[in-house]
Amino acid sequence: MKQRQFHRSVRGGAWLAILMAALCIVAVVAMPAGAQASGGAGAGVEQLATSAEPAAGNVLELFKPVMETGLHGFFELLGSQPIVFLLLALAIGYPLGAASVAGISLGSTAGTLVSGVILSIIAKLAFDISYDIPTIVSSIFLLLFMYALGLRVGPQFFSGLRSGGKAFIVIGVIVWALNWIICVGGAKLVGMEPGYAAGMISGSYTITAVMGVAQGAVQSGAVQLPEGLSAAQVGANIATGYAISYILSSIGIILVIRYLPKLFGRDPVADAKVAEQEFSHGATHPVPGAPDSLVLGFSPYDLRAYRVEHEELIGKTVLDMFKQHPYAPILRVVRDGKILDQADDTEIRKGDIVTLRTKVHELILEEGEKIGPEVDDELARNIPLETADIRVGSHEIxxxxxxxxxxxxxxxxxLTAMFRGGQEIPIGPNTDVRFGDVARLTGPDVSIQRIAKALGGRPILDSTVTEVTYMAIAMLAGYLVGILSITVAGIPLALGTSAGCMLAGIFVSYFRSRNPEFGGPVSEGARSFLQDIGLNMFVAVLAANVGPKVIDSFQGTTVAWVALIGTTAALLPVVVAYFVGLKMFGLNSVICDGACAGARNATPGLNAIADQSKSSVAAVPFPVTYALTTVLALIGGYVAMILS
Structure with a gap:
């Protein structure tokens, strides 16, 4: 139930963000230039009255094309205001993705892609309007998605490498090799002109850089063009193969990755839980910095309030009582309707109301007899409890x-749990505490702050704020690593900025599991929202820009061959590799699916299996196969262009 409520809250947050963004756009456009530049308390009723008419005029000016030309004007508005297009694609895409037919649904990502492509195709066919949203917009949102995803799987990533590294490499090679054979062999078989094979590799793999490598091979003279065929025509062939394969494979791979476990008779939700348990080495609590790590949850401890009547307590201090009863401390003293300041030397008097926190059966059976009757006092019992991770930073401890x-x-x-080196350890009375250990504690803030000082650490509490400084630094480092490139035989090889940002998130999360002060705290709600909105905004920009290219490519029977070969190359290798990983290597079905998604560079597909399995554990092998096949696809595209 809590998980469903959480997902509803995230979706609700997305819709709220969309609505607020739309209102902000209208407000900024409607605001007069002078009002945007000025501000302060000096603006009175007269200024508001005089600005009302220009504001209304600006709004009318914005919607003038719509009012004058109806539907044509509406699509012109989408072109002149790209943010309106993106928000509309999201608004249509989310409910479209949630719709289910025979138990099959597209999901929010495919829904957004389909809705955006349909909008852009209608604009092109009906009104000859082509949308061109700057790619920097999509890049920013994709990088946010990859970083947020890396944060989610960081602690599990290295465990996954150790347990299935060889299988992941085999899966990546299978997907790449079959994709190359289908595209190059298919183009040769039906007699396609040079360029189509490389374009289909690029589109079916959704790696735009392959197009650049192929065109570079043509421009450098490495490809000997047939007589009568120009470099411009080859470039058009590459673009055609790319555009058709891209859009079909983008939708198809989401559905294939989403339902592969079910097609092989597996339960993705159950298998995801098994995978999480395996990678956690039997731990029962999330590592520091992981989602839900600071959720209060069930506790056998409770708060009770008692009126002091027994004479042996009167005159003793709070510290005296703690020494006598260390597992039933007094957390609050209320006297004459007022809360006394928390202090060790607070002296207890007859008639005081004291609040204790310990195990419930001890509160019921023992403490009442030692202190006095239990009372229902709001001041005494209203003590908020928190959960905090504290790293031991004192060598004296x-x-x-x-x-x-x-x-x-x-x-x-x-003490809820203890972690050493990022792994949960068993706890008991004789468990020794070491420098660098992380203790997860539950209690009132005053007690947590007290013990944090004694441990030489800082309490990390649950937060609704994303640590932007760490995020910016980590993404910057990941981006710079991603753009580093080496050229081998004329082929530029690079990790890629998206993979770089994902690895940055993985390392931040990994190190935070050992020291919760590193890069935290990060609210799981904020992280999940970044992941969700980041990918779907990226897809919406993509849909706007590729729609016209799809229309331009529909010429002659070649289109049918491109669609058939490109789609087969995008989907069949994944199914084969999944079979190998599942049956021959014995991989967990969800982990195998994540490896296949990475091998196909299918970021939306990864999001689809994460949604289907109710877990992000599929992302553990994703960076490994993603990085491997990105390099192989670039080499393959260059070779395919030469052989054509």
């Missing part, structure tokens, strides 16, 4: 047992 620390500094907190 190292070597002591949990029992020792509990009796000396564990005032009012419950």
């Amino acid at each position: 190292a070597g002591k047992t949990l029992d020792e620390l509990g009796r000396t500094i564990g005032f009012g907190v419950q």
